Amino acid sequence: MAAAGQQVTLETIDKDQMKTFSDFLMSYNKLSEMCFSDCVRDFTSRTVKNNEEKCALNCMEKYLKMNQRISQRFQEFQMIVNENAMAMAQKTGKL
Known part of the structure; x- marks a missing residue:
């Protein structure tokens, strides 16, 4: 019986890890596409121009900082x- 419970837990962990990885890949792809379309303008050369590289780095840095700030504000x-819900629950005597 314990083995079945352990199997369900492992499946749940695997699904959570796949969801996290999928979210990461979607974010990475969005960042790559956005910065590429904003920064890369010259397709006549195989090399990346200095201004394209600087633009891409600035784009990435801005995106990551913005994402971090939004996450902090959301938290x-x-x-x-949560504090308001706890206060309301205490006030109404449901806690």
């Missing part, structure tokens, strides 16, 4: 929502 918002 702060979630903490406030």
Whole structure:
């Protein structure tokens, strides 16, 4: 019986890991496509021009900083929502 429970747990972990990896790949692909379309203009050479490289690095840095800031704000918002819910539950006596 324990083996069946352990199997379900492993399947759940595998699904969670696949979802996390899938989310990462989607974000990476979005970043790559966005920065490529914004920065790469010259297709007459096999080499990447200095201005294209700088543009791509700046684009990536901005995107990652923006993503990090949004995540932080979302976490702060979630903490406030949770605190308000706890306060409301205590006030109504449901806790």
